Amino acid sequence: MxxxxxxxxxxxxxxxxxxxxxxxxxxxxxxxxxxxxxxxxxxxxxxxxxxxxxxxxxxxxxxxxxxxxxxxxxxxxxxxxxxxxxxxxxxxxxxxxxxxxxxxxxxxxxxxxxxxxxxxxxxxxxxxxxxxxxxxxxxxxxxxxxxxxxxxxxxxxxxxxxxxxxxxxxxxxxxxxCRARYHASGGYASQFVNALMREATTIWSSFGIGEDEAIRALLPLLKGTVAAIESAGIARGMPGPVSRGDAGTIRRHVADLGQFSPEILALYRELALRTIPIAVERGSLDAEKADELRRILASLD
Ligand SMILES: NC(=O)c1ccc[n+]([C@@H]2O[C@H](COP(=O)([O-])OP(=O)(O)OC[C@H]3O[C@@H](n4cnc5c(N)ncnc54)[C@H](OP(=O)(O)O)[C@@H]3O)[C@@H](O)[C@H]2O)c1
The missing domain is CATH 3.40.50.720 (NAD(P)-binding Rossmann-like Domain)
Structure with a gap:
């Protein structure tokens, strides 16, 4: 048998x-x-x-x-x-x-x-x-x-x-x-996270803290974000100043990163803009506040 x-x-x-x-x-x-x-x-x-x-x-x-x-x-x-x-x-x-x-x-x-x-x-x-x-x-x-x-x-x-x-x-x-498109999507949960961590640690290097120490500081935040996505989903699990509608904080980020590195500011802007509709979906940002954040990120205000 x-x-x-x-x-x-x-x-x-x-x-x-x-x-x-x-x-x-x-x-x-x-x-x-x-x-x-x-x-x-x-x-x-x-x-x-x-x-x-x-x-x-x-x-x-x-x-x-x-x-x-x-x-x-x-x-x-x-x-x-x-x-x-x-x-x-x-x-x-x-x-x-x-x-x-x-x-x-x-x-x-x-x-x-x-x-x-x-x-x-x-x-x-x-x-x-x-x-x-x-x-x-x-x-x-x-x-x-x-x-x-x-x-x-x-x-x-x-x-x-x-x-x-x-x-x-x-x-x-x-x-x-659809395999090429399907496979490309995996990068957003994989190697693009490496690229984002490199952006973040480059910012830390500007105030004198090396990559190893920066990773140790940022990893718990990354794990907390992953846990929030797992338990609450993309919109409800999204933290950060855009989700709170903190216009003043975004304004300070844009001004400071612009002085530090135009390349880093360019990606920050693109990513922050992509989080605006997610925050609207989350219900923590109204249309008027969303427009204000868009203008700040476009450096129109
Ligand atoms: N690694 C991942 O994270 C991952 C995840 C999902 C899917 N995949 C897919 O899995 C497949 C394998 O990837 P992998 O990362 O395992 O690759 P890998 O570690 O580079 O191993 C490739 C294997 O293929 C053998 N090989 C290469 N050319 C050959 C040939 N002409 N005839 C017979 N054997 C040959 C190599 O032989 P020798 O050892 O004898 O030199 C090696 O054992 C790929 O299609 C990849 O897209 C990989």
Missing amino acids: NSRPSHCPGSIAFIGSGRLATGLAQAFAAGGAAVTGVASRSHASAQKLAARIPDCKALDPQQAVDAAELVFITVADDAIATVAASLRWRAGMAVVHCSGATEIAVLAPAALAGARIGGFHPMQTFTDPDAALASLPGCTVSIETQEPQGGDAAPLQTRLEALAAAIGCRSIRLPAG
């Missing part, structure tokens, strides 16, 4: 054994899926990941495809097309990449052979392979699939949603054709 959970009906292989694959492959195996093969550009790298998973072998890429029912292509985005075009696929199997920004049409060579194709993108960042496993639970996985014409296998979408659930993730269905 097969004791594997029903969400894991066939064997899974990975091609590419980097940061994402290290987390995902281990999580699938821990969730009861049969991750039986790993291939990569270098055999040593494939062996390193295979050694972390019970009953998993380091294979060459074609062996991995031939032995699996579901293949995850987890190479760098720019290498997905080359890998997909270089392997022999077969009808009935499934092939998935994990790139947020790459359309699943890049897997056309597999679709032409009759395989089901898809995208399985966790909205999370994996920098340290050892920490990747722990960072998956609670993430959202964006899933997109394409079935072959007249295919009668169980839908790939259903299987991928079950796999996401088995590793503690939520899933959403991504419509075709």
Whole structure:
């Protein structure tokens, strides 16, 4: 009798054994899926990941495809097309990449052979392979699939949603054709925060406090903001002088930052202007006050 959970009906292989694959492959195996093969550009790298998973072998890429029912292509985005075009696929199997920004049409060579194709993108960042496993639970996985014409296998979408659930993730269905825009949106909760922290710490350096100390001071504020968004949402969770309608404070910010750095003032203005409609939505700023803040930020008052 097969004791594997029903969400894991066939064997899974990975091609590419980097940061994402290290987390995902281990999580699938821990969730009861049969991750039986790993291939990569270098055999040593494939062996390193295979050694972390019970009953998993380091294979060459074609062996991995031939032995699996579901293949995850987890190479760098720019290498997905080359890998997909270089392997022999077969009808009935499934092939998935994990790139947020790459359309699943890049897997056309597999679709032409009759395989089901898809995208399985966790909205999370994996920098340290050892920490990747722990960072998956609670993430959202964006899933997109394409079935072959007249295919009668169980839908790939259903299987991928079950796999996401088995590793503690939520899933959403991504419509075709929106992946670049979808992936760009992630930057606002990721690297753009780094850019904003750099702006803030540059301001601190102007009064003689270095980046490390500034980060220590600002991080609790950042965490408090994230917690407020989590509990109250974007509008009700927004702090700051715009949300309070403090025109005098905004006026002082604009005057002082203008003397310090026109570049820093330009971004401050743009961001502060974007917070005005949020404060109006929050109900803490009326239309008249909103206009006053807009004029101050445009340096018209
Ligand atoms: N890291 C993240 O935060 C993250 C988050 C969500 C989605 N993703 C997506 O996950 C995918 C992998 O990203 P990653 O960050 O894990 O990349 P990575 O750490 O750079 O790992 C890429 C892996 O692909 C292998 N590889 C490269 N070219 C290959 C080829 N031609 N044939 C076989 N293997 C090849 C590399 O092999 P060797 O090790 O053998 O050199 C390496 O193991 C990308 O599509 C990325 O967009 C990443």
